[in-house]
Amino acid sequence: MPWNEIVFLALALLAGGVVTGVLAGMFGVGGGGVMVPVLYEVFRAVGVDESLRMQLCIGTSLAVIIPTSYMSYRAHAARGAVLPGVLASWRLPAIGGMLTGTAIAAVVDGWVLQAIFVGIIGVLGVKSVVGRNDIRIAGQLPGKMGLGVIGYFLGLAASLVGISGGGVATNILLLYGVPIHAAVATSAGIGMIIPIPGVIGYAVAGWPHMSELPPLSLGYVSVIGFLCMAPLSMVFAPYGARLAHRLPHRALEVGIGLFFLLIAARFFLALVWA
Template structure:
């Protein structure tokens, strides 16, 4: 049973969502990630305040995060593409397999317990955080991208992880591309483009999966997708994303990588603790 949110808390909730939207847009533009590492934690706390049951809370966070990512990714990718940094051939290679991966992940997530999604979130976010802290963009598997079979496998993995964690897959895609010698700005721009089409089937899947739980979900929820969360965060993050994209072409990334890495590890720790205290 959901508890009513006091009116004097609505301003705080709205402010939190708007701030999350700003952080999401900056990260999306600068790092080529959809901002799920920011969106999911913010939504997790907000939905907790609204009394959403822990058994469906993470699913609602992930589904809403995927919806918010779409307009953010579009504006971020357009800015990067205008600078000629994106690799459209890579996007074509990944598109189908990534969509298949996110459909598979969405189906599994709809039946999985909340703590399972939290555990996967901790694993993925911790990996990205450690990678960001190490800052080793010079590590290479090869100097050229692999063949179609391996690229399809990478796309499948990216899509699956994105659907389970509520991210666009951009952080994973960027790291894959860097391992094959793709320049950092091209990797970021291409990863931003991936976030345009990866979340769409995930949003549809989470909306359908959450339909039987409408009585337990907050008002204005379309299954496991919160219309309120989307309406407050998506426009702000989409508006801010181009500024982050422009900054990524001007600033040194090292201090940002360190800050981002620490932030992600803090978020991962928060969810790790939540698994054992729920």
């Protein structure tokens, strides 16, 4: 690649790392909604085959999410906003869901993962823009078994679209009447757990395609992508958490919702025109 293109791609990855960190801190998400489209364009530019591109985006996104969510979680936990009992009930089922989703991703075409990404990110975007946080499933969280089912779903969804599950978890907790800051903080906690088995699974699943992947790839995990995005996302996640406690939540909610809808529209058009 020409040097000017390499510089441009590196700057795109670095900028994606900054935005990822801020959004992770603000909303308790790992930033996969930001990273996946950035990585998709980067890997398209370097010539990664379309049948493997989405898998590489998701695996790399999950790797970056781990340290980013950890920094976000620490910032929120320092304010005492995390619900530790919920995290304990989610942990193992979420890992099981992640392993299931990783196995599915290893055998399906890339366009299937794109379609799932569009659906989940689109729903989250509409939910954020509409802002109907007064809608309730129940006045309190379900028991341990019910929380386990939710945890499995979070892991499954996260593994299929390269997100930490934080955005989904936040919206689910709000449906049970959990205060917004506690929902965001707890979602950040699950976001640092879910991606770990996913990264391992995507790395293993990509080994048969190593000759078709960019240099310095561990299966479907790009080391270059990780090194460019992870440090900045970790640095900026605590700043995002501080902003979440200072700025009007509704304005932030609408902003992230519109951003998610824009991302969903971009991938939807790619699917239609493929």
